[in-house]
Amino acid sequence: MERPIDLELKKLKEQLLTMAGEVEQQLSLAVRSLVERDSxxxxxxxxxxxxxxxxxxEVDRTAVEIIVRERPLASDLRLVITATKIAPDLERVGDHAVNIAEQALVLNRMPPLKPFVTLPRMADIAKEMLRQALTAYVEHDASLARQVIARDDVVDALHEEVFRELLTYMLGDPQTIPRALALILITRSLERIADQATNIAEQVVYLVEGQDIRHVHGGEGAGA
Incomplete structure (x- = not known):
């Protein structure tokens, strides 16, 4: 039998997923604007x-309304708390997508520095991490969430690889510095997006298991 709070929780979840869909679209467009020079x-x-x-x-307002009107307990309260913590991470992903787009506009006015190889791979992994973290949220799948968390180290390693390569360009030819710096900012944004996906995955583990694994070694919070 459906409870009155179930309708409110469904509304909250739908709002969060609508936001997630828009953020994923932002990120995909941002990467396209860079790789395809699509201003x-x-x-x-x-x-x-x-x-x-x-x-x-909107997510925040609905969450407050549920807490005030329904006074949720236990698992219902975790659902509300999780939504209010995931929404800011999604908003930050959107901000990082904007940062990527802004740097793409700068780069698109200059000759390409180098063919993109590692950076698109890094973007693909970050996007997949975000998508899987959200799938884990929808399906209450803590195992999938933990897989997302484990992939954060891969993105960190790619970030270091790209940084070292771009540093070599800058040291070899000072004229490459503006383009290399823009690309470094983009890789930093992608690394932070992976961190946000990790944060969302950690919130899924909390939602499903009631266990806070942030900042715990082996359950690895990004802390972003």
Whole structure:
């Protein structure tokens, strides 16, 4: 038998997933704007930022209404708390997508520094981590969430690899510095997106198991 709170929790979940879908679209467009030198796509990412911010506020308002009206306990309260913690991580992913798009606009006005190889791979992993973290949330799958957390080290290693390569370019030819710095900022944003996906996955483990694994070695919080 459906309880009154179930409808409110369903609304909260739908709001969060709507926000997630918009953020995923932002991220995909941001990466496309870089790899395909598609400046209109970058502009679209930047224009969507305010909408994502509004989505976060909607999630917060609904969560507060549920707490005030329904006084949820135990697992219901965890659902509400989890939503209020995932929404800011999604908003930050949107912010990082905007950062990538802004740097793409800069790079698109200059000759390419080098063919993209490692950076698109890094972007693909970060996007997949975000997608899997959200799937874990929808399906209450703590095992999948832990797989997401484990992949964060892969993105960190790729970030270091790209940084070292770009540093070599800058040391070898000072004229490459503006382009290399823009790419370093982009890789940093991708690394932070993987961190946000990790944070979301940690919240899923809390939701499903009631266990807070943030900042715990082996259950590895990104802390972003």
């Amino acid at each position: 209109p796509a970058a502009q679209e990412v930047i224009a969507a930022d305010e909408r994502v911010d509004r989505r976060e506020k």
